[in-house]
Every structure is written in C-alpha cells, then in structure tokens.
Amino acid sequence: MFKEPVKVIVAFSGGSDSVALLHLFWRVKKEFAWEIKAVHIEHGIRGASSQKDADFAVCWAKERGIPLEVEHINVPEYVKKNSGISIEEAARKLRYEVLKKKAEIFGSSVIALGHHADDQVETILLNILRGSGLAGIRGINLLRQESGFNYLRPLLGFTKQEILDYCTYHQLQFVDDETNFQTDYTRNRVRLELLPLLQSYNPQVKEALLRLGEAAGETEKYLDDELKKAEVPLLKGPGWLGVDLNQIIHLHPLLKKRLFRQMVRDLTGYFPDFKASEALESLAKEMEGTSYYYLSSGLVVSREYHKLFLAYDWETLPEPRTLLAIDQEGQLVDPGWKLEINSLAKDKINLGLSTPYSEIIDEDKVKPPLRLRKRKNGDLFYPLGAKGEKKLKDFFIDLKVPKRIRDRIPILVDAEDRIIWVVGFRISELGKVDENTNRYLQLRIVQSCQAGSPVL
Numbered sequence: 326m327f328k329e330p331v332k333v334i335v336a337f338s339g340g341s342d343s344v345a346l347l348h349l350f351w352r353v354k355k356e357f358a359w360e361i362k363a364v365h366i367e368h369g370i371r372g373a374s375s376q377k378d379a380d381f382a383v384c385w386a387k388e389r390g391i392p393l394e395v396e397h398i399n400v401p402e403y404v405k406k407n408s409g410i411s412i413e414e415a416a417r418k419l420r421y422e423v424l425k426k427k428a429e430i431f432g433s434s435v436i437a438l439g440h441h442a443d444d445q446v447e448t449i450l451l452n453i454l455r456g457s458g459l460a461g462i463r464g465i466n467l468l469r470q471e472s473g474f475n476y477l478r479p480l481l482g483f484t485k486q487e488i489l490d491y492c493t494y495h496q497l498q499f500v501d502d503e504t505n506f507q508t509d510y511t512r513n514r515v516r517l518e519l520l521p522l523l524q525s526y527n528p529q530v531k532e533a534l535l536r537l538g539e540a541a542g543e544t545e546k547y548l549d550d551e552l553k554k555a556e557v558p559l560l561k562g563p564g565w566l567g568v569d570l571n572q573i574i575h576l577h578p579l580l581k582k583r584l585f586r587q588m589v590r591d592l593t594g595y596f597p598d599f600k601a602s603e604a605l606e607s608l609a610k611e612m613e614g615t616s617y618y619y620l621s622s623g624l625v626v627s628r629e630y631h632k633l634f635l636a637y638d639w640e641t642l643p644e645p646r647t648l649l650a651i652d653q654e655g656q657l658v659d660p661g662w663k664l665e666i667n668s669l670a671k672d673k674i675n676l677g678l679s680t681p682y683s684e685i686i687d688e689d690k691v692k693p694p695l696r697l698r699k700r701k702n703g704d705l706f707y708p709l710g711a712k713g714e715k716k717l718k719d720f721f722i723d724l725k726v727p728k729r730i731r732d733r734i735p736i737l738v739d740a741e742d743r744i745i746w747v748v749g750f751r752i753s754e755l756g757k758v759d760e761n762t763n764r765y766l767q768l769r770i771v772q773s774c775q776a777g778s779p780v781l
Contacts, residue, residue, distance in 0.1 A: 330435035331359055331433070331434075331435050331436045332359070332360045332361075332362070332431055332432055332435065332436065333350060333359055333360070333361045333362070333433060333436075333437050333477075334361075334362055334363075334364055334424060334427055334428045334431055334433050334436045335347050335350055335361055335362070335364070335437045336363075336364060336420075336424060336436065336437065336438050336439065337363040337365050337367070337382055337393065337500070338365065338366075338378070338382070338384070338439075338500075338502070339365065339366060339378045339379075339381045339382040339385065339499060339500045340439075340499055340500060340501065340502060341485075341488055341489055341492050341499040341501075342439035342440070342480065342485075342488055343439040344492060344498075344499040345439070345480065345488045345491050345492055345497070345500075345534075346388070346437060346438075346439040346479065346480055347361075347363055347391065348495060348497055349479065350437065351389055351391055357733045360376045361391065361392075362391075362392045362393070362394070362427070362431050362433075363382070363386050363391055363392065363393040363394075364393070364394050364395075364396060364423065364424060364427045365378075365379055365383070365393060365394070365396070366395075366396050366397075366419075366420050366423050366424075366765055367379045367394045367395060367396070367397045367398070368397060368398055368416050368419075368420075369397065369398060369399040369400055369401060369402070370400055370401060370412070370416070370504070371502070371503070371504065374503065377500075378500050378502070378756050379395050380416040381500050382395065383395065385498070389716075394427060396423045396427070398419045398420070398423060400412060400415050400416045400419060402612045403415045403418075403419060410460075413510055413511070413512065414508070416654065424436050424633070425472075425474060428474060429436055434473060434474055434475055435474075435475045435477055436474055436475070436476050436477065437477045437478075437479065438476060438477070438478050439478075439480055440465050440478045440480065440481055441480045441481060441483050441484060441485055441487075441488055442481065442482060442483060442484045442531075442535060443484055443485040443516075443531070444465065444481075445464045445465050445481060445535060446520070446531045446534050446535060447512055447515050447516055447520070447537060448464045449461075449462055449463075449464045449534045449535075449537065449538045450464055450515055450520070450523075450534060451511065451512060451515055452464070452517065454515075456599060459544055459545050460541075460545060460586075460596060461543045461549075462537060462538060462541040463538055463541040463542040463545050464538040464541075464542075465478060465481060466478070466542075467479075467481050467482075471594070472594065502515070511762075513725070521560040535752070548579060548580065548583055549583075551577075551580060552580050552583050552587070552640075553587060553613070554586060555573075555576060555580060557572060557573055557576070557584060558572060560634070562643055563641070564636055564637050564638075564641035565592070565634055565635060565636035565637075565641055566588050566591060566592050566634070566635050566636075566644060567632055567633060567634040567635070567643070568584070568588065568631065568632070568633050569631060569632055570609055570628075570631045570633055571581070571631045581606070581609065582602065582606060584595075585602065585605040585606065585609070586602060588635055589601070589605075589624065589635060590621075592624070592625060592635050592637070593624055593637075597620065597621070597624070598621070601620040601621055601624070604618055604620060605620070605626060608626060608628045608633065609628070609633055611628065616628045616724055616725075617642075617724050617725030617726055617727070618637075618725060619725060623637055624637070625635075625637075625638060625639055625642060625725075627642050629749065637702075639725075639727040639729075640727070640729065642727065651758075662769075664695070664696075664697055664768070664769070664770060665768075665769040665770075666695060666766055666767070666768055666769075667766070667767045667769075668688060668764065668765065668766060668767075669685070669765045669766070669767050671754075671762075671763075671765065683767065683768065683770075684767075684768045685754045685758060685763070685765055685766065685768070686745065686746075686752060686756030686757070686758065686765070686766050687756055687757065687758050687759070687765070687766075688764035688765060688766040688767065689762075689763065689764055690755060690756050690757070691738040691739040691743075691745055691756050691766070692739045692741050692743075693739065693740060694739075694740060695737055695738070695739055695740075695745065695768075696737070696738060697735045697736065697737055697738075697748075698735075698736055698738060699732055699733070699735070699736060700717055700718075700731060700732060700734065700736055701703050701725050701735075703716075704716065704717035704718070704736070704744060705717065705744070706720050706744045706747060706753060707744075707753050707754040707755055708720060708751050708753065708754065709751050709752050709753065709757060710754070711754060717736075717744065717747070719745070724750065726750075734747060734748060734750070735747065735748040735749075735770070736748070737768065743755055745768075746768060748770055
C-alpha cells in the first residue's frame with residue numbers, strides 16, 4: 326500500500342481494537358521500516374475512569390518502547406458552545422483534529438484507526454436509517470485520502486470476535502469503555518438492540534450488510550471513474566468553486582449529482598445532506614436569471630444564468646460579471662460597458678437567447694427613452710412570472726442577493742421610471758413578450774468592443 330518507509334500515527338484508546346492494532350504495527354514496524362507513534366485522546370466525558378484508561382495506555386506503550394502522547398479534550402464543553410451537535414459527533418470531530426495535528430508535528434501523513442467489520446456493519450445500518458445514498462451504504466473505507474492525510478483501517482476485514490481472539494492468543498490486556506454498553510448513544514442502541522433483533526429475522530444479517538456495502542462501494546467506484554472520464558473543468562477562486570452548466574448539460578443526471586456532491590466535499594470537507602443536494606440539483610436545472618441560496622452553515626451557492634458557484638459565505642462568492650460601476654447619481658461611469666437597444670423583426674427573434682447580458686421585450690409596452698440607474702428607496706418591481714409587484718428590496722432578499730452588490734446592480738427603467746430589467750437577474754412582467762407582441766426590443770449590456778456584434 327505504501328511503497329516507501331513511512332511514519333504512522335496510531336490512534337490508541339486502550340480498548341481491544343486499538344490494542345490489537347498497535348500490537349500489529351509494533352510487530353511489523355522493523356520489517357517495513359515504519360516509524361510509529363501512538364496517540365491516546367482523553368475526551369473529558371468519563372471522569373476518573375477516563376483518566377484510568379489514559380494511565381493504562383501510557384503503561385502499555387511504555388512496556389513495548391512505543392512513543393505515546395496523551396491529549397486531553399473537553400467534549401462536553403464543546404457541545405455546550407456548539408448547539409445542534411451531539412456528543413458522538415463532537416468527540417469524532419475533535420478526535421480527528423487532534424490526530425491530524427499530531428501527524429503534522431510527527432511529519433506523518435498516515436493515521437491508523439482500529440475500525441473493524443462489526444463497526445462497518447453498524448455504520449452501514451446507521452446510514453440506512455438516516456436515509457443515506459450509496460456513499461453511506463458503502464460504509465467505512467479501508468483507506469481514505471483527505472486533505473493530505475491517509476486514514477488507514479487495517480482491521481476492517483476482521484470481526485470483533487477475531488480481534489478478541491487475537492488479544493487472547495497474544496495475552497494482551499485491554500480496557501473496556503463502560504459507555505459502550507449504555508444505550509444513551511445511537512450507535513450503541515444499534516449494536517445492543519437493533520442488530521440482535523435483525524439477527525432474529527436473519528442470523529446472517531451482518532454478512533448480508535457487509536455484502537451490501539461492498540456492492541455499493543463497487544458502484545461508487547464505477548461512478549467515480551465515469552466522472553473522471555468526463556473531465557469536467559471546474560472554476561476556482563479563493564474560498565469558492567464553480568462550474569459552467571453548459572459544460573455538463575449532456576452529463577448523466579447521476580454524474581451531475583455526484584459532481585455537485587464532490588464539489589461540496591472539496592470545498593467543505595464533507596458531503597452535502599439530502600436537502601442541500603436537492604437544492605443544488607434544482608438550481609442547476611434553471612438556466613435563466615441569477616439566484617442565491619443558503620445551503621447550510623458554511624456553505625452558500627449562487628447561479629448566474631449558466632454558471633453555478635459554491636462558497637463558504639456570501640462575501641466569498643464571486644461577484645456577478647454584470648455588476649457595473651455606477652456613481653452616486655446613479656449614472657453609468659464605466660466607459661468599457663454600454664447599453665445597446667435594437668428593434669428586431671419577429672422573424673429575427675430567438676427568446677432562448679436570454680443571458681445575463683441580453684433580454685428581449687415588447688417595444689410597445691415600455692415608454693422610451695430607456696436608461697440605466699442604480700436602485701432607489703421604494704423601488705417597485707414586477708418580476709416576470711410573479712403574481713404582482715413587490716419591493717425591489719424584497720426581490721433581492723428573496724433571492725438572497727448579498728447586500729454588498731445590491732447598489733451596483735444596474736436597473737433599466739423607462740421614461741416613467743418603471744423598472745423594466747434588473748440586469749443579470751430578471752426582466753419585468755411589464756415588458757413581457759406574448760402572442761400579441763408586434764415590435765421587439767433587444768436589450769444588451771456589451772463591452773465597447775462588442776457593440777454591434779451578434780447576440781452574446
């Protein structure tokens with residue numbers, strides 16, 4: 326798996342799984358020229374009992390000459406400060422942060438963990454109960470690479486009983502965490518209550534779940550390979566990722582969904598939940614106007630016509646290209662851009678060419694001259710497709726348009742100061758083309774060098 330000698334951080338709780346894991350590394354480290362270091366994490370949950378386990382870990386490692394560090398974390402305090410997170414989730418998050426920090430100091434990219442086949446069964450079952458997709462049903466990976474670290478689980482193919490047999494054979498002492506036998510935690514309830522019940526229906530249910538996980542893993546790998554073959558170019562910037570939806574228009578829906586999930590994971594380190602995934606898919610199907618959406622804490626999305634952007638927060642999102650420089654009087658001051666208005670014959674119209682820079686309206690429904698300005702207090706707007714007028718401010722709020730750009734969004738109005746087009750977002754119902762339209766106006770925001778060119 327690793328061609329050259331490596332340094333390995335071994336997570337060591339002192340329980341049977343981690344004892345077997347560390348003992349195995351201790352036995353083979355000379356053969357593979359591996360340098361190992363154990364890390365014991367005391368979670369601040371079990372008081373004196375937890376400290377006793379830490380003392381055991383120190384003695385066990387010392388007897389074998391294995392370097393070990395003990396790190397104390399306060400999981401209950403973290404849960405108090407971060408509402409909505411469970412003790413289990415907080416412990417896992419803080420534990421991985423410690424392991425990564427210790428690995429960096431040790432100069433290691435490999436972190437070994439003691440998960441085994443029974444953990445895999447519990448994980449698959451938990452993910453099924455949560456309504457997970459293929460990635461969750463696949464369960465735990467033998468080797469997971471993330472943010473420059475390799476998370477290795479050498480015991481994943483062995484059952485808990487086989488690990489206990491190994492400890493007995495080698496006369497290895499270990500400690501038991503009494504909380505593993507309490508039903509306060511969901512995973513414990515699955516292990517102590519649900520699995521025995523399922524075994525009463527199918528004594529081989531564990532093996533069946535493991536086969537299901539393997540099948541899901543094979544399907545996941547196939548989809549990953551297919552997405553790689555597609556070679557979708559991503560747009561990247563500081564704190565954001567994007568994709569041109571025109572580049573993936575022919576991609577299979579499953580691969581599109583996978584692409585969005587991977588973009589979220591690449592940006593945040595975790596996969597989106599079902600609700601966030603649905604929102605992304607829905608936004609990607611829309612190809613007109615500009616939309617903003619709050620997906621979850623630390624994740625927002627915008628779509629500017631055919632481009633989709635993901636970012637940590639509103640401030641990090643790239644600004645729409647349709648923003649223009651407008652002075653305090655609301656006048657367009659950027660000489661590199663201009664508004665171009667052309668009358669078109671009916672046979673020259675293609676309503677499908679609507680872009681952030683170009684729209685077509687009914688010429689007889691607006692009062693010339695048309696001009697650009699910035700928004701004003703009290704502005705009313707009748708968005709295309711809406712039931713009636715609303716405040717322009719509410720229109721921006723509904724679309725989650727960041728405050729920092731609202732004053733720089735060009736507003737096209739007619740002689741009566743009625744809003745005809747919120748550039749880059751939507752035209753007004755007031756200028757809507759319908760079956761009675763006889764004269765058409767093509768509105769374009771163009772750079773000077775493009776004036777008079779075909780529709781963008």
